Amino acid sequence: MEPTTKRPLRADAERSVRAILEAAERVLAADPGASMEQIATAAGLARTTVHRRFANRQAVLDALAVSAARQLLDAVDDGRPDTAPPLVAIHRITANVLQVKYSWTYALGLPPEPGSEAARLHAEVQARCMAVFQRAQRDGLLSPDADLDWARRVYYALVGESLHGNDANADPDTIAARLVDTFLHGFAAAR
Amino acid sequence: MEPTTKRPLRADAERSVRAILEAAERVLAADPGASMEQIATAAGLARTTVHRRFANRQAVLDALAVSAARQLLDAVDDGRPDTAPPLVAIHRITANVLQVKYSWTYALGLPPEPGSEAARLHAEVQARCMAVFQRAQRDGLLSPDADLDWARRVYYALVGESLHGNDANADPDTIAARLVDTFLHGFAAAR
DNA sequence: AAAAAACGCAACAGTGAAGTTCCATTTAAT
């Protein structure tokens, strides 16, 4: 029952925490109802060790959500959303996000508890996204009529869909290019 | 243990079956791990009655998936996908599908068991969808370069996204119009 | 009105997972 970081963990304990979170992602992605035992085994640990690091199942899920959300925010910031030209930023962010989302599909699909750290991080990501879109609209890349909130939701949906069917190693830049092209122009014949 | 329809069910029994499926959709949409007890209560029935109509939990899920998939296929066929002009068909199908999907979000999100009736129905829906898109491409509505499989996936994703945040009574035709517009033209400024 | 079917309710057994405790052993920190 010590979820709060009282003193720094020992090196092996920190490895265990990471192993648990990575195992949880793998196992829960395959079966959201998987047991703590399955997670522990996948992490190469005993079940009691998992319970020593996380008070209960929910604590694992919370930590998993926060960990993944942090990496997502980093992926976005690495695309320079505030300084790069909008089209470049959107491309880079998309490619970065696709990689993170592929590795943390389950964790990033978890509904963030309102008020939680994970929710705060997701809101941060969303703010970056909206800022880029607003700049893109001012630069004439996006239509002046575009509903940016709807645009953001569509963009999220395209990212989610782009994760399917790609056997891991498919070039993220290629997928991102197709995604952005669809986002901008849709499927209608050129006018 | 009588999942197979031996003799026609009595009137009240058939009402029970429908009540169970509708309750299962509501309850499981809110919590996918909900118990049979919760489903029974939501259906206004005793738990044993649920077990009398469905051998086990999986049988409920299967029946739920099939029921929803049937309605989905009906919604698609009501849009005349083979005869109406492609743009009209796409609009109508979209509006119809949105309504069905809104009422059966959970059931239609279930991964269809390979080889099951539900899987067959979903494949049928997909075939209708591809047929419309091919006609649309021949008619010059969709770009000759468009990857129709990717287009279909994007279309599905847009449908899924359009279900969120709409407080039920939002006009399906309005939402469908926005969806189709985005699908065709994206968000870029007009060239 | 009589027969058949469906229902509610209570009770029961079986299962599996969550969470805890204790202790011997291993591993990291100083």
Next chain:
DNA sequence: ATTAAATGGAACTTCACTGTTGCGTTTTTT
């Protein structure tokens, strides 16, 4: 090398859910 922390493993309790059975009562069918 000593100390403190972390781990594995077994055992145990608790608990919720599943699936089943039996029986008296209600509802539908004919």
